Every structure is written in C-alpha cells, then in structure tokens.
Amino acid sequence: MSRKLRMGMIGGGKDAFIGGVHRIAAIMDGETELVCGAFSSNREKSKESGALLHLPAERVYGSYEEMILEEKELPEGIRMDFVSIVTPNHVHFAPAKLALENGFHVVLDKPMTFSLEEAKELKKIADNSGLLFCLTHTYTGYPMIKEAREIVASGKLGKLRKVYVEYPQGWLSKYLEVTDYKQAQWRTDPKRSGIAGAMGDIGTHAFNMAEYVSGLKVTSICADLNINVPGRLLDDDGTVLLKFEGGASGFLFATQVAAGEENNVKIRIYGEEGGIEWQQEDANTLKVKWFDQPTQVLRTGAPYLGSFAKHNYRVPPGHPEGYLEAFANLYRNFALTLRARLDGRTPEKEWLDFPGIEEGIRGMAFIENVVKSGRSERKWTEFEL
C-alpha cells in the first residue's frame, strides 16, 4: 500500500496543547497525513483551527459525530483510516465508541476514559470491533525506556527488588484554575477529569512506566493523596507505596506542586545484580548500574542497543531526540502495524510494541484504586481491576 495513512482528529483546537503534539507526532515520519478534523464542539472554532492547519473546509467538522458519520460515507480512497482523540477525559469514551462502531481505528489520549467502568465497556467494544487501538502513554515510546525494559527482561539485573518511579511537576503550584488557563481549568475539574487530578494526569503515566519497564504488575498500594492549593477540588499531589507480584516493592510519586519542577519523569529499578536509571531530562541516556562493576551509560542510536531501542530512533548517536519523537514512535508503530494489516502482512514485534486497551484498563484501575487507598485508614489496598 503505497500511500500515507489518513487521520481525522477529534479535539485539539487552536488553544489546546496536546492536539498539536499529536499532529506533529502523527505526521513526522511521513507515514500518516491529517485529512480531517472536528477540532472543537464549537463549529466556528473547529473551522478556524482547520484553516490554520491548511485543511480543506469540507473536511473540517462541527462535531465528532458529524465527522465519523460523514467520513464513513466518503469513498475508500479518500475517507480517513483512523481517528485521533485528544479531548479532555470526559469526552474520550463516546467518540472512541462511535469511531470503533463505525469501522475506524482509534488513537486515544490517556487516561483512557472517565471511569474504570467506561474503560471496561470500551474494551468490549474494541475487542468486538477487531480494530486497532492505541493509547498514548508517551513515555514508553522513548527508545531508552524500551532498552531498559529489554535489559530487565533479559534477567541480567537478577530478581527485581525495587521499583522507584517519580513524576514531579510544578505548574499547578498556584490556584490557576480561577484564571483563564484552560489546561488548569479542566485538569482540576472533577466533571471533566474524573475522580483524580495529578494521579489521573501524570500518576497514570508513572504507573504505566513502572509496569512496562519492570514487566511486573502492581498487586497492592498505599496512597497518600493531597490537595495543596486551597480551593482546589482534586488531588494535586500524591505518594504511593507499591507492591509488585514476585515480591518487589517501591513507590510512585506524582506531584504538580513541586514549584520549579518541569516534567522530569524518572524511573529507577534495582535487582539483585544491578539497576537501571532513566529520566526524561536526559532522555537519550540510560544508566545501567552493577553491584561491583562500573556504571554503563547507554545512548540512543548506539550500535550495541537491542532491536526495540534501535527501531525507535531516527538519527545517529549524539543527535538528541526528545518528547515529540517518543510520541511519534507510538504513532509510527501504530501506523506500521495498521499498514501491515491493510496489506495483509505480519507486523514485526517491534511495531506491535505500543500501549493499548489493556494498559488503558490498568491505568483506570490505578486511578480508582489510588483514590480508594487515599481515603482508606488501612495501610494496604489490594489493586483490583
């Protein structure tokens, strides 16, 4: 199939942050083109955004329902192949459901839905549809995170003992939701974000990284959730003790009130023989530590990396790739897999390595469990799906 895949976008109008990120990520590698969009539930705004994106007016829609239903009627050589949904959490389930039910593959921003119940329902719909589904947990798109996972999986570090994951931000240190800062408004609004604030926004990313890199599932948690800014309605901070299957333990912390911090998500994992350390501020580096040997500094693009890390990089070592490329790796792997399917080829295992419905379910379960644990007087809360 020698053509680009065709993407329609839901949400991501001109004032949004994450919509632009998705668009860059989707088109960067030349596998996908943006062909249509419902960028806002306000038809005017949607049209305006579409024009700025150089889309033909007739492919810019006033609502996602309109887009999905009208695109479905377009001829095969023209209509979109998949939708990318980048709306706030409360508008995840309905457009994803409608897209799947009308034959469109789906890329969906995290957390997957508004509630765990919705997530389970969506899983059923996706499973029935037989369509491809990608959930954009960006950080697992980093090549050195993939390398870390391969090293852990190889057993070289020995039996895992500790998993430390942290996600410090400072942008919500002030009471910004009463200003006209849109991102701050909806992230702190239970009606649009759901039952969790920081835990839903960035805690789910940290949780996903912990399970992805360690290859272990969390079995019980002990959460201390806090609201640090008076008047705020959702947690802006929390620390969570973790227990994993097989006996490893650790913590996850996610905060949006660490004033002066940007977005330096970091993971450290230790086994009996050694450990790994990665942080987004130095994203092209993976430190591998050993009980009694020198620490090794692994770098993106290097010849000694495993196949997953190599597949997810574009340039020679020393030419740093960043957040947008990590994000693009999700879209690229989704696109390569989709293209293989459309062509009737078997996708490579490296292409299939993008987060999907299962990660979405576990992320929503994390939110429910962490809120439950935060309210509990008992130390440990079992992690339930």
Added chain:
Amino acid sequence: MSRKLRMGMIGGGKDAFIGGVHRIAAIMDGETELVCGAFSSNREKSKESGALLHLPAERVYGSYEEMILEEKELPEGIRMDFVSIVTPNHVHFAPAKLALENGFHVVLDKPMTFSLEEAKELKKIADNSGLLFCLTHTYTGYPMIKEAREIVASGKLGKLRKVYVEYPQGWLSKYLEVTDYKQAQWRTDPKRSGIAGAMGDIGTHAFNMAEYVSGLKVTSICADLNINVPGRLLDDDGTVLLKFEGGASGFLFATQVAAGEENNVKIRIYGEEGGIEWQQEDANTLKVKWFDQPTQVLRTGAPYLGSFAKHNYRVPPGHPEGYLEAFANLYRNFALTLRARLDGRTPEKEWLDFPGIEEGIRGMAFIENVVKSGRSERKWTEFEL
C-alpha cells in the same frame, strides 16, 4: 494562503542519512509537504525511494534537471514551491543554480558549495533571482542558541573576551572509507567533499555557531589540521586559534577521531561580566554564568525567555526537543517567511532568523582559510573572503 508549501527533494535516497532528517524537519510542523523528488541520479533508485515515501510515481524523477524542468511546466496549484538539496558537496552548486534560475526557492545543505569560488557565484545567482535561500546550519535552530545570541547581544555579559567552540566526534576513528560505509566514503573523498574533511563537515558548523552567537566576525586564524588515520586523504581533525573583531579570542576544535564521542557540539562565550555555555547533549539547557552571582539555568519553553527562543519551541518546559526540532525550526522559519512573501505580508523578525547565502559564503571562506593556515608556517592567517 491556506495550503501547505510544496517541496521537491534532490538527493536523500533510501540509504542516505541527512535526506531523512530534512524530510522530517520539513514536514513536522504541518507547513510543508513533500510533493516530488529526484532522490538519486540513478532513476531506479530514485523511483524506489519515492515509492517508500508514498509519492506518486509521476512526481519521482530520474535527475534534478528533469525534476526542475518538468515541475516548472506543472500548473501553479500543483508544482513544487521550493527544492531541498541534500546531495554531497560536489552536487550542491549545479542544482541550486538550476533551481534558482527556474524560479524555485532553495533550501541547501551545508557546506554551501564545493569551493569558495562556487559560493561567490551562487550568491550572485541568488541575489539576481530574488528568491529565498536557506542554508541548513542546524545548530542555530536550537532555541537556547537563539537565547544565547540574544543575551550576548543585550550586552549583559559585557565586552566579549573569549569564544570557545568545539565539535568532537569519534565515528571516523577507524579507516572506514575502505568499507562500504557510504557516509565515510564521500566525507573523506576530496572529489566529493572538497579540500577539507572534518573542517568542512563539522568545522563549518562550529564556525557558524561561533559567529552567530557571539555576533562577531573572525578576523584571523591559526590552524593545526591533522590526518590521524593512515591512508586517509582529508583532515579528520583540527584545532584552530581564533581572533575576532573587537579583540575577543578563542579556539575552535573539530575532530572526528575522538573515539567514544558522539556529536556533542558545545559553545562557551565569556565577557567581562559573565558567560554562556551550551552543549547539544543537554540541548534544552543554557547556562548563564556571572562573575559573582549564582549561575542561572535557562530552559527551553520557559516563560522568561526572549522572543526568538520562544518562537522556536513547541511544547511546555520539561518536554525535551532535540536535533530534529532544531532542524525543523530552520524549515519552519523558511516556510513562514516564504508564505508571508507569497501572501504579501511582512515576515516577523523571528521568522527571518535562518542561515542563508552570507553564512554560506563565510563557511566556504572558513574552509579555504583554515586549509591555508594549516599549511602555513606563520602563526596567524588573515581571514579573507
């Protein structure tokens, strides 16, 4: 003008490195699309590359001459707006000339030409054409390099005294040009690279950064050029003492035999009151140092940055951008300026900030002067244009 700009590419077939980089950089921001290409002087290879890029067969050409002349005949709504030339150095001048003479704007990889003489000739052609010209000195696309330039220009650092720029690589530590490593072959071949090796490939980048950030012109140099690998035909290493207008001094070193080094281009500039330091391995950080105050760590995306740094970034602080985004900034500014011109609008000053023909001339003069100095027994060689 609500459409994407249309780019045709010359060179950059499937085995090339820099062609893919140019394509990502060009399309990432949604301002430009690749519509045609002459990816190789071998028609078969060109076709094959075009198919991989999902281009329609009829827009994939067997030579740049064919592309330029045939595209010229296409209707305005279809034909390319500009060419991107990503061939080895000896195939820079001719396609650039032909494109300009046929009304196509040009983006050209560095160094500008094969010789200074060609560079001067190209300048005449470009000046006469009145068309836009961009030379891809990638590193000036980094937002923190732009911030560094603004800080220097503000005078806060006081009168400049020292400019240290370095570009260590290790990839040519071995005699790779006798293997089938294409990049190593042509970079070390005087017939394709010109009279300089490392100095032409990466020395020109370092030189460009030094002049761009300092705002000062080099006036004399003292070069020690070396061939470290027996059998090699061009310098793979050199250190150059620099004198600048106004009295500042410093050095430039560029080496491709620092085994274990990747691509960590770095610049340090000091004035009477303080200094700046930036390196590609930590590209989102600019250190600003002061005689008797704490060093400040400036970060991409932050609210306190100047308008040039802000214009050249896409995401909030802490979401690292890298080499591809720096490269994309060149294409984006070129595209914004071109679009403004096509629309009859005045471009913003931030859009106009991309390297062009003058930087190309100085880069070629650097090559000629540095080789001359390397052969001279006198300490100082005047920098002549």
Added chain:
Amino acid sequence: MSRKLRMGMIGGGKDAFIGGVHRIAAIMDGETELVCGAFSSNREKSKESGALLHLPAERVYGSYEEMILEEKELPEGIRMDFVSIVTPNHVHFAPAKLALENGFHVVLDKPMTFSLEEAKELKKIADNSGLLFCLTHTYTGYPMIKEAREIVASGKLGKLRKVYVEYPQGWLSKYLEVTDYKQAQWRTDPKRSGIAGAMGDIGTHAFNMAEYVSGLKVTSICADLNINVPGRLLDDDGTVLLKFEGGASGFLFATQVAAGEENNVKIRIYGEEGGIEWQQEDANTLKVKWFDQPTQVLRTGAPYLGSFAKHNYRVPPGHPEGYLEAFANLYRNFALTLRARLDGRTPEKEWLDFPGIEEGIRGMAFIENVVKSGRSERKWTEFEL
C-alpha cells in the same frame, strides 16, 4: 587558650571504617589532636592500632573504662578534653555515660544509642553534666545543606509543601553477613545494631536531614520495611510516607539493596514559590528552583552565600570539598564551641550549629516509630517520643 584540644577515641581500631573518618575529621583543621585511645576491647588490638597512629604506648588503653578513669587522673595540661565514641550501636550508651559522669565532653557516632529508652536516659545524664555533646550526623555538616536550611528558613520558598529525602545504597545487595565482612556483620545483627537495620544506619541520617533542612518536625509516618536478602535479620530497605507539622508531606526512602548505588543521599524540598535540591554526589552544588524564574546554581565558597555556609568551607569556589570536610565541620564547630567555653567566650551562632542530644533522641524515636509503623496494618502511625 592557645593549644589544640585533646581527643581520646573509643573504638575505631585498624579494621574499622568510621574510626578513621572521625580521626581525619577531628584533626584536619588543626583544632584538635588525638592523644589517647581505647581502640578495641581487645588490649592487643588496641595497642596495635595505637602504634599505627603514632600514639605513645602509655596512652593506648585496653578498654574505655580504663581510658576514662586513667585519663581523669592525669594532670590538666595532659589529659584528654573529650572522647570520640565510634563503636557499634550497642556500645554507645555505656561509654558516653561514663565519660560524661567523669567530666569529659562527648562526640558520639549515630544512631545515639541502642534504644530510645537509653537515649532518654543519656539525655538526662548529659543535661545534668553540663558538658558538650555532639552527635555526628555528617550530612548536616555540608555547607550547601546549611545554605539550604537558611533559604528555607528565610521564607523565600513560601510555605513548605513537599519534603522528599532518599538514601540509596547497594552494598548489602548480597548476603554478606555470612562472609568475614565486619561492617556487614554488625549492621545486620539485632544484638549490636538494635531493632532496625537500614533504617537505623542510614534512615536516621535521612530523617535528620529532612527535619534539619525543612525546620519542621515529622508528626506521623507510614512505613513499608523490607528484608530483601533471604536469611537477613533486619530491614535492609524501607520507604516511609511522612507528614510534617504545618501540613507538609513527603517521603523518606533508605535502602541498602539498590545494587549499583553508592551513597547518594539526596533531599528535595518544595514550597509554594520554589524549591531546593541537593545530593551528595554533587555536594558543592545547591539548586534553587523557582516557579517561573531560572533555576539558580549555588556553589560552595561563593561570595553570595549565607554566614553558615561560608563558615563551613575552607577553600575558594571550584575546589571541591567532600564528605571528610562535612564531617570535619562537625568536629570544628564542636571544637570552636568547646574552646570558647574553656576560654569563657560566647560562641558564634555558626559554631553552635552541630547536632546534639535532641537530634539523637529524635533519631532513636524515628527508629522505634518506623519499626512500629512497619508492623502496623494502619496507614498512619503517630510519631511519638
């Protein structure tokens, strides 16, 4: 008083680690000399150690009782002024008691005693004696830790919200207590270390730093303590959620099974306006972060530091000081205070800034509370003295 202070040492024979550290720390600044010692409870070993230290044989004793009682009988111009006790935890209380009761000032390694009960008893003895007492919580001796405390105390960071302190080590990743590794033997032995392992050894340091820098007292904790190495008798790892007076929260983790980690104790504190970050691997640097301004990098020796940081440094900026100097700062401040007292002068406030009996009590309370919390099924355990 123009003479050096005279120190006698209890413990610290030739195979011990911390004894040598104390000796370097004590004499480095020329304020104190080692004049006698009971380096081992084995007379032979004590003599052997004394000879290696160039002590006259008659001042090397076979037990601490002997040393204290015999030194007491020596003339004033000769006998020791204070003892330094560097034995394992179960031999802290008795020699400290005996020294105080016989008129000798005391420097004591942490944790203060074997149990909280002993600690309280020792406090009474010390209070009654009117003698000087220093507990060697090394890390509060670092100048940048003192600067951090001053910045927090100044209120510039705003009301504190988060305190994160961590102490990762890897040296007990293997079952070393069954080898002839002395340090591993006693640290993991409940009869010599007390009821806690990692929490007593390094958790107490982390706890002390958290309270010292934040200026806040911990009010409740939630601990997850673990034994990771089969056969081990005491915790080798733990993570503890913390609540502080005034509403701040955070965590402390201390582990000795993070294979590949050395000793990189680290603290981060955030208030409404900004935060501080320090880690021992980069001990001469303090990062001060701000909500919307560039991070500042403060460095030891710099002219802009506060009086506490300045007093605790010896050389100009850029000449790194380390662990031994931090340790020496405790001894130096103890010595300056003691000398002032002996001379009838009032010590400067900077000299008085060394840890003492109160920090020792809180450290022992931490051990008791953290073990209690570790065994509790309730989330929060009140921090009781």
Added chain:
Amino acid sequence: MSRKLRMGMIGGGKDAFIGGVHRIAAIMDGETELVCGAFSSNREKSKESGALLHLPAERVYGSYEEMILEEKELPEGIRMDFVSIVTPNHVHFAPAKLALENGFHVVLDKPMTFSLEEAKELKKIADNSGLLFCLTHTYTGYPMIKEAREIVASGKLGKLRKVYVEYPQGWLSKYLEVTDYKQAQWRTDPKRSGIAGAMGDIGTHAFNMAEYVSGLKVTSICADLNINVPGRLLDDDGTVLLKFEGGASGFLFATQVAAGEENNVKIRIYGEEGGIEWQQEDANTLKVKWFDQPTQVLRTGAPYLGSFAKHNYRVPPGHPEGYLEAFANLYRNFALTLRARLDGRTPEKEWLDFPGIEEGIRGMAFIENVVKSGRSERKWTEFEL
C-alpha cells in the same frame, strides 16, 4: 619509626590561601604534624599566625633563614624533618636551596622557581643533597587522575591521538590588583610571579596533567597569550596548541578571565580505541569512552580500580573526596616515602608517585617556551629544556 613526621612551614601566614591548604593536606592523614613555622618575613605577623595555629612561641620564627638554621641545631627528636614552602614564586628558590643544603627534605608549591635557570640550579642542589623533594602539582593527587594514567598506560585506548586540557577560571576578570586583594596583587606582578601570569599559575598545572596522564612529553607548542584587562602586566589568558612525541596533538587552555568559571580543570584524552574524560567539578568520576561500546563511569573507592587509585582514597565509594584530599595524597605519599627511607624500608611504587624536581623543571620550561611562542610570529616553537 612510630612517630609523626615533623614539618616546618615557610610562608602561609594568616591572610594567605594556599598555606592553610598545605597545612590541612599535611596533617589530615595523621602522618605529619606541624611543629614550627616562618609564616611571614614580618616577625610580628609570623608570631601571630603561629599562635593561631597553636604552635609554641619558640618554634615560630621571623624568617626562613632563622628557622632553618635554628631548627638544625635542635636535637633529633625535636627538630623538624622537612620544610613546606608556600611563598610566592620569587621566594621559592632561596629557601628551598637553604633547606636542602642544611639537610631538610622539601615540599615546594608550584611553579618550582622564578625562572627556568633557577629551576636547573635547584635540580643540581637537590640531586647533590640526596634529600626528598615534592612539588605540589595538586591535580595529579586525585585518584581518578591516577586511574586515568593507568588506563592510558595499559594501552587499552590504543595509540593516543588527542590530548585536550583546559583550566578555566574567572576570578581575574576585573582589575583586582589595584584593590587590596593580595592574591591578585602578586599573581599579576612580574616581580613576584615571573614572566607569566595565568600560564605560570594554572597553565603549569594543566601542562603537568597533560604529560602525567598521557605519559607523553610535549615537543612543540603554538601559543596565543592575551592580556584582557587593561593595565594588567602579565597574561591572564592563553590557548596553546600542543604536539606530543609519537604524533599526538591537542591543546591546552588556561584563562583567568572566563567570568563565572571557578576552577574546573578538565582533561580529555583519545586514542584509536577510546578515551578518558575527567574534570575537577566531578572529581570522583572518570568517564572511559569506547569507539562502539557504552561509556563506563568509574568511581573513586570502587573495587575495580587499579592500585594507584585505590591507594589514594580513604572512604567507601559515594563518600566524595575533593581538592584537600588530592592535596593530602601528595603529602601522604611524600611522608610514606620519607618514613620508609628513615626506617630503611623500600617504598611501594604507589608511594613514590608524587611530583618532584623533574616535573618542576618541565613546568618552568613550559613557562619559558609558552611566553617565547606567544611572542613569535612562527606557528610552532620547539619545546626546549
């Protein structure tokens, strides 16, 4: 011999910087004690300094001549064993000569003398005396510098190609010699410093490191020396191209006008197979880089280090040592060697590894050659002794 070695100090009165450093370095390890001093040529000031150092008044002298001649008359069990000379450069030769001629071993601050001629004369005197001589090139005392030398010497890096050494400082960015800043006064005064400023003060350190770590001698140089501050009499800055025996090349830069820089001396060496990198700001780390393998991070105190690095460290990995310990390593090795000689034992090879008269000669030759080259119009100046 079970006693401490006895040191007398020349220079290093209460306002001096380097005297205090020498004293800490000398006594830290318990091998040496300060027994007498001529701390100033002003008898009053010398007495005052001696009192602050808790020395008995009768061992504090009014001049170095007095000290040397009077100490010589004291009984063997009391008189000093060696002198430590920490005066400005113009008062190096005479006291060193007098000490050697009167049977005292010598520790001398760098650069060795005021001129190369004096240096050659001092070598003759030292050789004739048969006494021990140590020149305090501090940086070769760092354990990781010793490790770097061992790695280079092992041949693992392959044939050396590049040696880059740099020493940036900023403290002389202003015209401080007209204030009452004593250090600035004599460092910039040709009558006290000699023919070079920055090159003599810190350039000699950098030169010494380059030759020590590479194991290669410099054979020719090309210097650009500058005076950046109007009114200053000696170079405050310079960059020097270097050629080494065997074909390696590189540069040395030393500047005291890089405003905002502290003292971050740094060395990088590359061979055909890999390279090493060390800088004082991260003194406990040595990076070892490889052509196609991960960089290794070697750390002081680690079990995998060579015997020289291990011998020159005191504490377990992760407890940072710094400048004072590096300095102390020189004194300790000098003392261990001296003690062995006094005891008639053969010193270990690790003890003998401290800089001496040969390094002093080469340092003074560097000063003469670099000034000569700086004035020459020819590119290369042969390095002559």
